[in-house]
Amino acid sequence: MSTPTLFADLHAAHDWLAGHGLLPPERRSETLPTPHVRLLSGRTVVSFCSNNYLGLNHRAEVKAAAAQALHEHTHATSESRRLGGNLGLLEELESELAEFKKQPSALITATGLLANIAAVHGVLDAGELARRWYGSPAPDARPVVVYDELCHRSIQMGARQSSAERLRFRHNDAEHLADRLAAYKGRAILVVTEGVFSMDGDLADLPRLVEVCDAHGAVLMVDDAHGTGVYGADGSGTASHFGLVGRVPLQVATLSKAFGGMGGAVLGDERTIAMLRTFSSGYRFTSSLPAEQAAATIAALRILRSEPGIRDTLWANVRRLRSGLARLGLHPPGDGPIVPIHMGTPQAAAMFEELMLDTGYWCVAVTPPAVSPETCRIRLTVSAMHDQEQIDGLLERINDISPKIPAFAEIANKQTELGT
Ligand SMILES: Cc1ncc(COP(=O)(O)O)c(C=O)c1O
Incomplete structure (x- = not known):
């Protein structure tokens, strides 16, 4: 039986994208960011891509609330x-x-x-x-x-x-x-x-x-x-x-x-x-x-309200990362924990991700359809879980690898000119 047209078209698009290096792998890990992540290869890297801004799901009270609800109500x-x-x-x-x-x-x-x-x-x-x-x-x-x-x-x-x-x-x-x-x-x-x-x-x-x-x-x-x-x-x-x-x-x-x-x-x-x-x-x-999610969020919300110091840590980390990037000539938009570095093309963004991963830092490349092709970027997110050493290490590695990325100098200049 011949391949139905819909699949034939889809498969042709797949092969074209794969041939142009535009289907990056979804990286697999054995653990979730603490911010350390153990990759499937067994190597541990520091993640700068999680939206888990406060790390509340790692708190004992949150896990205990989820476990109790799971026990009482099951997982669905x-x-x-x-x-x-x-x-x-x-x-x-x-x-x-x-x-x-x-x-x-x-x-x-x-x-x-x-x-x-x-x-x-x-x-x-x-x-x-x-x-x-x-x-x-x-x-x-x-x-x-x-x-x-x-x-x-x-x-x-x-x-x-x-x-x-x-x-x-x-x-x-x-x-x-x-x-x-x-x-x-x-x-x-x-x-x-x-x-x-x-x-x-x-x-x-x-x-x-x-x-x-x-x-x-x-x-x-x-x-x-x-x-x-x-x-x-x-x-x-x-x-x-x-x-x-x-x-x-x-x-x-x-x-x-x-x-x-x-x-x-x-x-x-x-x-x-x-x-x-x-x-x-x-x-x-x-x-x-599911009940365990509701119970966990109630516990997380109560911590968030009673311990404002966690957010102070987050914001201190945001300032450290952003001022370090400014010293490298990068001025990403915004003032918070989401820190985009524009790379221009999907290939440059993927290359940045790959080079950073080799040095022990996981910084995810964002490509279409999440953003338009000409605005592909590295999207760094910093959290209250990071420490100063990890942020300084990230900045050093960005500085080290940037000469290897063809578009990088141009991007840094453009961001400085625009003051963005
Ligand atoms: C602005 C915005 N709204 C909504 C969502 C969806 O949230 P969730 O991942 O909880 O489904 C996201 C997450 O990607 C988001 O960034």
Whole structure:
């Protein structure tokens, strides 16, 4: 039997990519970063690629909470919340998260990706779905969703799944957003941004975005996956960092980054959250978060709130890494733990990763479709788990290998010129 056309096309694309060195291997390890990682080869390297900003999943209290919940409830709920997977622990986590994020209400999803899908498609479509299924009142005009062009894929998925009219605005450009919104006066509008951009590490211009949304009667949603637990005097995220608590009506947090767990949360007013519970597919049509994850996140959240010193360590490490890079002529965007170094091509980024790994440091190359081909980069992430020696060692190795990367000098110069 001949190969079906779909597979023939797919396999041809595969062979072309492999031939051009564009299918880098997913590296396997025997352990997770502490930040040390033991690779399958048995060699131990220091990881600078984890989003586990505070290392909370390595804390004894967190592991004990997870173990106890696992023992009591097993490792899976096997049901969505509505069909019986609604453990009390999940509601406990929701109320602690809502209090931490200073939002009236929260719902938890099994991953952060699902939280964004549930939030975006849910707020855009729940009214119309309620009309379709129950005949409740809903406006005739299609809603509109406008998102930052660098928003995470899950936000785009939520927008695509919805019935809304979709638009993008230029990255972090509130004036461009205002121009976009001017054409939609009187319509139901959702504006979405990330609090901290996951691949670029820069902060959203929340003060201006809040102003623009308020002026146009739009709802602002912030995906605070990388801000929650990291930014703000209390660690509650970018709204707190900018003094905008109470001004960002819809937020998403992942449990997989600063909390060191798995899962996501949507935070908003009570009626909105209740509508999402009923009509949102990222919540309603998938199994609920396993008990041990909920118990672990509750324990992690309590540590995060009671031990602000962990975040002080994180920020001291961020400053050490960023000032060291500046001495090497590199000025990555942002001011936080996500530190991108632009390499220009996928091949240069892959070469950097390979050379660094040879010297004992794991720094991951980010390539399409996560970023566009000409903005391939090394994405360093620093955490509270690193010590000064590891950061200084990383900087030395970057300095050592940079002459071997053809594009490197040019990149360093360009970043200095742009002051980025
Ligand atoms: C900005 C942003 N939102 C959402 C997600 C999805 O989170 P999770 O990995 O918990 O599904 C990620 C993670 O990649 C992210 O970076």
